[in-house]
């Protein structure tokens with residue numbers, strides 16, 4: 001691929017798409033979503049026997065994860081390892097045996113539930129606490145006209161040519177972000193940072209909020225891969241030989257162009273998608289769910305697991321660079337708004353209002369082994385985690401219809417040899433809240449992290465609750 005004088009070519013490739021007739025008839029949205037791009041994992045549900053993998057899926061990652069769906073339309077807008085695949089959401093809908101009129105996902109993540117429901121013409125409400133991820137969901141589910149995007153791409157390109165680099169735009173970033181002489185390590189090279197400042201200025205000048213958001217999300221999607229770090233469950237690490245492989249301004253142009261093309265391709269391909277109402281609430285679901293009034297036939301979600309993984313850390317590069325965070329107080333506030341799935345901040349944990357015998361045994365075990373735990377606050381984290389999910393279940397009970405169901409994808413944890421049996425605790429709390437039907441389906445075994453005992457395998461399960 002060659003770059004033009006300004007280093008950016010958006011619209012040549014885009015125009016090629018807009019001239020073709022590649023749209024999908026509405027009845028084929030989902031099959032196209034799954035077939036056009038490398039296949040989603042095959043995973044189905046038998047209404048009688050429960051959740052099953054099809055023979056093809058035996059060797060594939062389960063659909064509760066997005067591992068094999070990274071190249072599927074919309075899923076490919078942002079690499080979100082913890083997402084479930086669209087086929088999981090469709091299978092969840094199929095288990096109802098009827099077309100739901102409204103679906104709720106209180107832990108929206110990258111928006112798999114929202115976009116899948118939209119493609120199926122089903123209204124959905126989704127809540128996400130991370131402002132960048134909330135924008136990823138909004139970007140995927142807000143209709144943007146292709147012509148508007150082509151015009152915006154063209155004026156963005158002209159804007160970039162006229163805009164001067166200005167590192168002041170990045171002055172809010174923590175000291176380690178941009179290269180300077182007084183530092184030993186940095187996340188972005190100076191050349192990359194200068195170009196980034198031009199991008200951010202030009203994105204802010206886009207008038208239409210939906211288009212502005214789409215550009216911001218496209219930029220967010222390429223930041224970590226263009227940085228000197230990689231991010232995993234353990235946090236941020238510098239790449240090997242990062243000094244020799246740093247991305248420069250040209251790399252930013254090249255990758256943004258590619259990413260924008262991907263986004264545009266999906267917008268175009270699914271331009272005539274149904275106009276289902278997708279409400280995206282940016283907030284803490286423990287509180288935000290209380291404000292929801294519309295009942296739902298399906299409440300489907302995967303909360304963070306109590307594995308000490310803090311999503312605020314994982315998406316920190318995007319949150320700071322794109323301006324969603326501008327102070328350490330903002331960062332702490334976001335951490336406080338997330339579930340008690342990590343021990344990154346000290347907070348007073350409430351205990352669940354209902355009794356779970358399994359939770360009592362787990363807590364007793366953890367407290368007894370407090371000295372062996374890698375963090376002494378883990379028992380309180382586990383306690384707070386279940387109070388958080390109890391709140392979500394209380395609201396789910398209020399909002400679920402009599403023929404509807406709540407489906408949760410959850411994972412066990414293990415600390416100092418003590419198993420935190422998440423599905424069983426949730427079933428006990430769910431029954432105490434009033435759910436009459438409860439079922440646990442094991443879907444896979446996950447490798448535990450070193451902090452959780454390394455060699456043990458932990459279960460990932462679907463918990464189903466109904467009135």
Ligand SMILES: C[S@@+](CC[C@H](N)C(=O)[O-])C[C@H]1O[C@@H](n2cnc3c(N)ncnc32)[C@H](O)[C@@H]1O
Nearest residue numbers: 083084107109110111112128129284285338339
């Ligand atoms: C496992 S991910 C969900 C992935 C999602 N199912 C998907 O397919 O993309 C869990 C999400 O819960 C969010 N989260 C954590 N605490 C939250 C809270 N209190 N309220 C709402 N969302 C929260 C995290 O930011 C993360 O995006």
